[in-house]
Amino acid sequence: MILEAHGLRIELPRGWSGRVFRRSQHMATLHAGDFQLPLEDGEFGDRSTERMPATASFLALTEYEPGSGLKPGAGLFAPRGIGLPLDPAQFAANCLAHPRAGQVGMQHFFTEAERPFCLYVVIAGTRATRRRQLLTLDHVLGTLRIR
Numbered sequence: 001m002i003l004e005a006h007g008l009r010i011e012l013p014r015g016w017s018g019r020v021f022r023r024s025q026h027m028a029t030l031h032a033g034d035f036q037l038p039l040e041d042g043e044f045g046d047r048s049t050e051r052m053p054a055t056a057s058f059l060a061l062t063e064y065e066p067g068s069g070l071k072p073g074a075g076l077f078a079p080r081g082i083g084l085p086l087d088p089a090q091f092a093a094n095c096l097a098h099p100r101a102g103q104v105g106m107q108h109f110f111t112e113a114e115r116p117f118c119l120y121v122v123i124a125g126t127r128a129t130r131r132r133q134l135l136t137l138d139h140v141l142g143t144l145r146i147r
Contacts, residue, residue: 003030007113008061011143013136026065032140033058034133044097044120054102055125057133059141064116076109077116083108085138086121088130096122104130112146 001012005020006028012018018032029043035056041047043062052058066072073080090106093099097120105122119141123133 003032007115007147009143009145009147010140012140016140024065027063029063030061031059034136045122046098049096049098049100049103049122052100052103052122052124055129055133056123057137058122059137060118060120061144062118062120064118066116070116072111072114072116077111079108079110081110081112082119082141082144083110084142086134086141088134091121091123091130100124115146117146 003010003012003018003020006022008020008028008030010030012032016032016034017037020028020030022028031037031041031045031048033048033056035053038047038051043060045058045060048058064070091104093104095107096103096105103122103124105120108119110117121137123130
């Protein structure tokens with residue numbers, strides 16, 4: 001399935017669900033997961049991660065509005081692009097917006113197409129399951145295009 005809206009495009013594997021939405025006219029958010037996502041959720045998927053199965057993957061790509069000191073390509077948003085493959089060492093329970101048993105997460109702030117974003121990824125399951133999930137996430141994120 002291809003999701004495309006608000007200058008974001010991503011290809012999701014069979015069995016994944018996702019959506020692209022805007023809470024304001026300036027900032028886009030993309031959610032994707034290998035389980036059925038709830039219809040309403042916040043930018044970082046609080047409801048989605050609360051309902052994640054014991055072995056699941058979720059990603060949120062949230063755009064930030066430049067201004068008030070936030071400048072694309074500078075400071076926290078200095079990295080260009082996501083940088084694949086994802087580093088398993090970046091995933092930890094203390095990186096979760098809402099810590100939940102069995103889940104680990106990571107955040108990566110970056111700029112692409114002069115747009116500042118945060119990539120937030122949550123995975124759940126055993127270490128072996130997480131390795132497989134990271135391979136799939138790398139593939140999915142490799143299809144991401146930002147205009």
